[in-house]
Amino acid sequence: MRRISIFGATGSIGQNTIDLIAREPDAYDIVALSGGRNVVQLAHDARKLGAQIAVCADETCLAELRELLAGTGIETAAGETALIEAAQRPADWVMSAIVGAAGLAPGLEALKTGATLALANKESMVCAGPLVMQTARAHGAAVLPVDSEHSAVFQALVGEDLAAVERVIITASGGAFRDWPLDRLASATPEQAATHPNWDMGQRITIDSASMFNKALEVIETKEFFDIDPSLIEVVVHPESMIHALVGFNDGALMAHVGPPDMRHAIGYALHHPARRALPVERLDLVKLGALTFRAACETRWPALRLAREVMAEGGLSGAVFNAAKERALDAFIAKRIGFTGMAHVVEQTLNRVSAQNGLIHAGMSLDNVRAVDHLARETADMIMLQN
Numbered sequence: 001m002r003r004i005s006i007f008g009a010t011g012s013i014g015q016n017t018i019d020l021i022a023r024e025p026d027a028y029d030i031v032a033l034s035g036g037r038n039v040v041q042l043a044h045d046a047r048k049l050g051a052q053i054a055v056c057a058d059e060t061c062l063a064e065l066r067e068l069l070a071g072t073g074i075e076t077a078a079g080e081t082a083l084i085e086a087a088q089r090p091a092d093w094v095m096s097a098i099v100g101a102a103g104l105a106p107g108l109e110a111l112k113t114g115a116t117l118a119l120a121n122k123e124s125m126v127c128a129g130p131l132v133m134q135t136a137r138a139h140g141a142a143v144l145p146v147d148s149e150h151s152a153v154f155q156a157l158v159g160e161d162l163a164a165v166e167r168v169i170i171t172a173s174g175g176a177f178r179d180w181p182l183d184r185l186a187s188a189t190p191e192q193a194a195t196h197p198n199w200d201m202g203q204r205i206t207i208d209s210a211s212m213f214n215k216a217l218e219v220i221e222t223k224e225f226f227d228i229d230p231s232l233i234e235v236v237v238h239p240e241s242m243i244h245a246l247v248g249f250n251d252g253a254l255m256a257h258v259g260p261p262d263m264r265h266a267i268g269y270a271l272h273h274p275a276r277r278a279l280p281v282e283r284l285d286l287v288k289l290g291a292l293t294f295r296a297a298c299e300t301r302w303p304a305l306r307l308a309r310e311v312m313a314e315g316g317l318s319g320a321v322f323n324a325a326k327e328r329a330l331d332a333f334i335a336k337r338i339g340f341t342g343m344a345h346v347v348e349q350t351l352n353r354v355s356a357q358n359g360l361i362h363a364g365m366s367l368d369n370v371r372a373v374d375h376l377a378r379e380t381a382d383m384i385m386l387q388n
């Protein structure tokens, strides 16, 4: 039986992962499940899958989790240290689906055990891509992409020589506001931004899709995952979300990954890799679909894309600054403390201020340095929002 742990089990990716795993209860032995605050869902799934341990990130929820799992023999724990300890338990395959920079440390711990890490948590690659890859190499572990675009690129690259890659195109739906007049964007509300035209995802990533911060993170993730020169990475708006990414080769061939927007494809590919196994996803009817359309990704509408290029040019720890500032700006937008277009301003100003502090961004890639820069970027972003 394969030993499986799922971090972020109560979220959108976590629930899709559980959907696949629960279909084959005899194939998997569930080591750890983690959630943040939703202990009712966590306890339900821990019971259903017979997990060894259930961990909630929020320590104030532990008493309720304990009560919900009383008498089951399932261990319970809470907090950041408990998450790390759970990630240190031997497992063969670990899903990294916590949202935000909080996903980095458990993912690194899982890699140190030699487990295969299915990485949905794109923030890990944005904040510390070289550290993730180096940790995997040092411990003989594998990192497999779960983001649909990166899974698409990964699949298009099977058996190919990276030297023959001319370009990588990742697609973006354009999110909730792709057709809004530019002058309306400043008044967009969190409720409007949290409605995605095609994908059913968590609230934060859905809003990040509307602002294209999600795509900006994915461009950086592409560079880090595949070691691709940033100048070869393009973003194209594709409102139907059927083609997830394309890889262009030096003979002019363009290999596209096409499929309905259902994260269970990318999760299932990572779960069964290197095999392909039947998955319960819709099969595409091309005739019914009729047409696919594409548009340029405008950096005036989506300044996050320009900022991602600046971050890649700066290198070092600037990805951690970018992500942390984005997380704080997103918190403030959700709380209606800043407007939709204010998010990009806050991130840009934070990048400028933190980069101006000599040496910090290039202090070296370690978990401690990532954490220090993350902390400083959050404080700086908060200060900028107070001043504005």
Ligand code: NDP
Pocket: 007, 008, 009, 010, 011, 012, 013, 014, 034, 035, 036, 037, 038, 039, 057, 096, 097, 098, 099, 100, 102, 120, 121, 122, 123, 146, 147, 148, 199, 200, 201, 202, 203, 204, 205, 263
């Ligand atoms: P959700 O918001 O739906 O779920 C996030 C998960 O993380 C939940 O289990 C949540 O717990 C938990 N969590 C929240 N904060 C913390 C914290 N501080 N420490 C530990 N756990 C925490 O997110 P998604 O599933 O949408 O996304 C998860 C990751 O996957 C993100 O990095 C996202 O960018 C990426 N991704 C998501 C896709 C999607 O289709 N949803 C597609 C591709 C990538 P709780 O809910 O119990 O509080």
